[in-house]
Amino acid sequence: MAGGGGSLRRTTDLLDGRAVVSNDLGAFAVLDASEQRQLSMGDSFLPTSRRQDLEARRLLVDGAQSRLDQAIYRTRKSFLLDGPALHIFVVTLRCDHSCHYCQVSRASLEARGFDMSPGDAEAALDRVFESPSPTVTIEFQGGEPALRFDLVRQVVESAVRRNAEMGKHLRFSMVSTLHHLDDEALAFCALHGVHLSTSIDGPEARHNAQRPNPTRDAWSRTIEGLGRARAVLGDDGVVALPTITRAALDDPVGLVDQYRQLGFRSIFLRPVSPYGFARKTRRVHGYDMADFVRFYEAALAYILELNAAGVDFTEVYSSVLLRHIFTPFHSGYVDLRSPAGAGLGALVYNYDGKVYPSDEGRMAAETGDQRFALGSVHDPLDFLMASPAMTWLRTGAVAEELPGCSTCAFVPFCGADPVYHAAVQGDPRGERDTSEFCAKHMGLFRILFRHIADGDRETLRTFTAWAMGKPRAEIRWSGFVER
Ligand code: SF4
Known part of the structure; x- marks a missing residue:
């Protein structure tokens, strides 16, 4: 300590x-x-x-x-004993979208050599079940993972079979545009509890401009897919999140209202990525982190007003931070913990059989920065954990030891992100003064603690509900949960 x-x-x-x-x-x-x-x-x-x-x-x-x-x-710090709990399978890099801010250099639909092999998928599952974590989440990403739903099906069925002996708490999720999931695939998701996560960037015109597909109808096809997915998985079976580009900054209320109109009960407000391919388009879509923090403050104020008026609606990232502030339990969000989640809490199995400590590490690799590769899916977990990349990243993995963080009052609730600092600043330890990771969290923690200090009864009730993951109706007042 x-x-x-x-x-x-x-x-x-x-x-x-x-x-x-x-x-x-x-x-x-x-x-x-x-x-x-x-x-x-x-x-x-x-x-x-x-x-x-x-x-x-x-x-x-x-x-x-x-x-x-x-x-x-x-x-x-109990997550430390568990080992990697989040296992991301990039079953294909192919995608028919060419999103302007995309973090990865995706491959076209017809491209060859960008899909995971069935053998590599099984080897990756060997690594999943080597992890001592009692809870395991397998997340499918791409590219568009629905283009290789046969591999998704293989991994899920094989994981369920293997787990009959292991007895882990197994969860599945998939990040998808929802364009390519047919009724049979959705029925499979329902059968195995595969949760879906999609992107909706705001109004139709903005979504189509930022997320172009060949037929220029990305928004309407995602909305159509959302309806079909909800009919099979239920309303809570699909979550959505927007990427906040410069075009979105002016209208936080409109974005929240659009999510409500689409029937969502939550939104996860995240800034445009500083990684990989996205770095090339930052001049168009990027902004100063202070602009994002101002946007976030306005969006959160509106969401708190809604809650005070009896509308349950959650900003997901605030709920992560508030769980760290109000409870001794970690949220499970691997991107915000100390020691860092990269490699220690999450592993990414790329389509080409390489293993990375985080999605951001493989994104950097797609643009030529190979420093984050831990090894191959065929290497044992111990070997991956002892790799030079992990040894390097560990130097910046403990937030309490980092310059700037070591004296920051938010450090018990924050985390270290050695991959971001290594990719953007060249050193896993990083410089807090110029770190966007720090600017974002410093800004968000200040907003939340000002609300906490102001002590508005309805705000504290909402915050308590979010931190506890309970409906507001179960919170009589802050700190008291109705049983
Ligand atoms: S807010 Fe910044 S200085 Fe404080 S703990 Fe987080 S990253 Fe470190």
Whole structure:
């Protein structure tokens, strides 16, 4: 545990006169300007009630760790014992879309040599079942994985067969435009609980402009596929997420309303990717991360208004961050943890049989940056974990040790992203001052903690529901869950 005692206190400014203090256990408090002054002079300058409050939260203690401290810390980092839990299969790189911001250099529909071989798929499953993780998610990505649904079917059926002995909690998901999933494929997804995730970038004109397909009807075909998929999988069987390009920044409310009109109960707001192929189109679609944070703040404010008016609607990334803030349990989101999820929590099996520590690593490889390849699907898991790439990435995997992060009050809730920092800045440890990863998270944590400090009852009720993954109706008030 950092700090050597019960807690290392870190402080970060909320840029409105208030500041967050937190410790390694994830305990936190928001201090106003006078409390910050009093604390800087010494604990005894705080009013007694506030001092006792901060002591109770272990924010003033620098003594030996209690058993409770150790239990909390172990819970916060329990994912470490599990090994890779997310296994991404890139069954094909082929796709009939040519999305302007696409992170990968996709191959055309007719291209040869861009599909995973059945033998490599089985070898990748050997790696999946070598992982000690009791929960395993197999995610199909592309290209467009539905173009090789035969491979999806093979992997799912083989995984289910193998798991009869292993007894892991097995989950499947697939990222798809929904254009190529016929009724038979959808019935298979329903039978095996394969959850679908698709992209909807906003209004029809914007979606078609950003995600062109040969017949220039990408939006209507995805909407048609959405209807068919929901009819078979149910309304919650398909989620969608937009990629926020520069064109989307002006109308956060319109985007949220469009998702509601399409019947979604959540949205995952994510900025345009800084990786791979997307780097080439950043001049057109990219923006400063501060613009995204402003967009996010406006979208979140609107979503909170909706919830306060009785409309259950979730911003998924906030719910990830709030789970880290309000509970000792990790969200399971492998892109935001410390030690980092790359390789340690997730593996990507590429169509060509190479293994990468994250989707971003293989995206960088598609543009010629091969530094992230761990080895082949035929190499044992131990060999992949001991590869030079993993040894290199581990140097930037522990957020609490990184310059900038080590003194940041958000670090217990944030994570390390050595692949991003290595790909964009050349060093897995990275520079926080110029890191978009940090700019995004610093911005989002500040927004959330300002809301938490403002203490609006309805907002806290919504935040609690999101952190706990429960409907708002089950939260009587923040911190109290109806049974
Ligand atoms: S990445 Fe930025 S926001 Fe996250 S812990 Fe590090 S310094 Fe803080």
